[in-house]
Amino acid sequence: ILNCDYKTNVMGTLNMLGLAKRIGARFLLTSTSEVYGDPLEHPQKETYWGNVNPIGVRSCYDEGKRTAETLTMDYHRGAGVECNIEDPEFTIHNIHMQVRIARIFNTYGPRMCLDDGRVVSNFVAQAIRRQPMTVYGDGKQTRSFQYVSDLVDGLMALMDGEHIGPFNLGNPGEFTMLELAEVVKEVIDPSATIEFRANTADDPHKRKPDISRAKELLNWEPKVPLRDGLPLMVNDFRNRILNEDEGKGN
Numbered sequence: 001i002l003n004c005d006y007k008t009n010v011m012g013t014l015n016m017l018g019l020a021k022r023i024g025a026r027f028l029l030t031s032t033s034e035v036y037g038d039p040l041e042h043p044q045k046e047t048y049w050g051n052v053n054p055i056g057v058r059s060c061y062d063e064g065k066r067t068a069e070t071l072t073m074d075y076h077r078g079a080g081v082e083c084n085i086e087d088p089e090f091t092i093h094n095i096h097m098q099v100r101i102a103r104i105f106n107t108y109g110p111r112m113c114l115d116d117g118r119v120v121s122n123f124v125a126q127a128i129r130r131q132p133m134t135v136y137g138d139g140k141q142t143r144s145f146q147y148v149s150d151l152v153d154g155l156m157a158l159m160d161g162e163h164i165g166p167f168n169l170g171n172p173g174e175f176t177m178l179e180l181a182e183v184v185k186e187v188i189d190p191s192a193t194i195e196f197r198a199n200t201a202d203d204p205h206k207r208k209p210d211i212s213r214a215k216e217l218l219n220w221e222p223k224v225p226l227r228d229g230l231p232l233m234v235n236d237f238r239n240r241i242l243n244e245d246e247g248k249g250n
Ligand SMILES: O=c1ccn([C@@H]2O[C@H](COP(=O)(O)OP(=O)(O)O[C@H]3OC[C@@H](O)[C@H](O)[C@H]3O)[C@@H](O)[C@H]2O)c(=O)[nH]1
Pocket: 031, 032, 033, 034, 104, 105, 106, 117, 118, 119, 120, 122, 123, 134, 135, 136, 137, 139, 141, 143, 177, 199, 200, 203, 204
């Protein structure tokens, strides 16, 4: 049985590349900072090949996205070659597809799933519900959090521009999980508490995008720092959690 991540990222990408090739569409691959694995280079540039465990519990996602990048570049270079051996002329159509690749770093914002398990949505929902924020491991691992509207601007600049990528799309503002919990406390509830839990295997120790390439070639950089973006997400989460509670008759 194949893990869903692998099916989506490999077979899904292959199906969509085939469709894009058939209809002549420009193809956007929303790849991920996870292609860098537990990085030995910091911050991460697009030229870094990464440090991914090929047989670990996150491998289906990480390697699935890495394979998706490989397939996308192969289709771009014309590996989606079409030949017909029954054709006496034996014609070969070497089709070079228009592709774009974004490596998306941790992103947050309104309308995220309340319970998808990601750290920003977990901490915000927990603090609003007056539950302890669950910090995995020692909380000293870092991530760099991008507000959703910055990501959308970056993706549009990428699709409208002439460069293939890959491009890192992320906010270089880097926080430990303990620092993130402090910001959530400031914004939602100064009396919020934290609770330590075991971390998942192969969790990257640090992550921060080098966005020089996107700045130079896409003329893009994020505008919304965490302390400005978080309150916008909190309003939306408060409303939805309140509606949920009312729905239960609480
Ligand atoms: O409740 C939580 C959840 C998570 N964490 C920690 O927070 C960090 C970030 O975890 P997340 O699950 O939010 O995000 P990850 O960095 O693992 O992957 C994320 O970034 C790249 C995207 O492609 C992935 O889809 C996205 O989930 C990890 O170190 C994790 O251990 C907590 O401390 N508490």
